[in-house]
Amino acid sequence: xxxxxxxxxxxxxxxxxxxxxxxxxxxxxxxxxxxxxxxxxxxxxxxxxxxxxxxxxxxxxxxxxxxxxxxxxxxxxxxxxxxxxxxxxxxxxxxxxxxxxxxxxxxxxxxxxx
Amino acid sequence: xxxxxxxxxxxxxxxxxxxxxxxxxxxxxxxxxxxxxxxxxxxxxxxxxxxxxxxxxxxxxxxxxxxxxxxxxxxxxxxxxxxxxxxxxxxxxxxxxxxxxxxxxxxxxxxxxxxx
Numbered sequence: 001x002x003x004x005x006x007x008x009x010x011x012x013x014x015x016x017x018x019x020x021x022x023x024x025x026x027x028x029x030x031x032x033x034x035x036x037x038x039x040x041x042x043x044x045x046x047x048x049x050x051x052x053x054x055x056x057x058x059x060x061x062x063x064x065x066x067x068x069x070x071x072x073x074x075x076x077x078x079x080x081x082x083x084x085x086x087x088x089x090x091x092x093x094x095x096x097x098x099x100x101x102x103x104x105x106x107x108x109x110x111x112x113x114x
Numbered sequence: 115x116x117x118x119x120x121x122x123x124x125x126x127x128x129x130x131x132x133x134x135x136x137x138x139x140x141x142x143x144x145x146x147x148x149x150x151x152x153x154x155x156x157x158x159x160x161x162x163x164x165x166x167x168x169x170x171x172x173x174x175x176x177x178x179x180x181x182x183x184x185x186x187x188x189x190x191x192x193x194x195x196x197x198x199x200x201x202x203x204x205x206x207x208x209x210x211x212x213x214x215x216x217x218x219x220x221x222x223x224x225x226x227x228x229x230x
Contacts, residue, residue: 004156009154042223043202043204043223043224044221044223044224045157045204045206045221047218050218091156091157093156101147101159101162101172102157102159102219104156104157104158105156106154106155106156107154107155107156
């Protein structure tokens with residue numbers, strides 16, 4: 001069975017500092033995609049970053065980057081220069097080609113302190 | 115503006131009543147999805163539809179039903195058979211749900227259902 005595990009229910013960071021959120025996953029498939037979604041208090045799900053499993057290079061989107069370790073099945077999110085607006089729930093998700101669905105972790109609540 | 119709308123934002127129902135949650139998209143997407151979110155848990159897939167007039171059960175379909183008569187609409191009915199319906203419900207859509215390649219899922223703002 002495919003699973004996604006986020007072992008940090010809550011994390012906190014000082015404004016302008018860097019924080020890393022952890023995610024591990026399990027799948028026997030070789031082709032898949034990994035994502036980090038942000039859910040602010042409005043509860044709107046927002047895609048933060050995505051990583052294709054066949055790509056060795058880690059994805060980067062402005063202040064957000066990932067550390068993708070395929071052999072270890074690890075997919076962490078690093079947020080640099082944290083801002084107050086980064087405070088939200090962050091979900092790690094795994095997408096497999098078949099069936100067509102996203103498998104979510106339980107989320108990490110990130111607090112950002114001024 | 116293109117997007118996904120869900121109505122209402124908050125919904126209350128009495129135990130034993132069926133209730134239908136609305137999801138509409140004007141993105142011309144083929145695929146649509148319903149997820150349930152409970153506190154301390156991630157999103158779980160209820161039903162999905164890859165094309166009009168076709169839909170498949172997700173991981174937690176029991177007590178729910180859907181229809182896909184129009185491309186832009188994918189209503190979810192929470193029936194009285196759903197034992198614990200109080201939750202946050204999210205609808206999503208993507209261009210192509212065939213799974214040949216990944217297409218980003220865009221999410222609606224959600225509906226909070228409370229059973230009294």
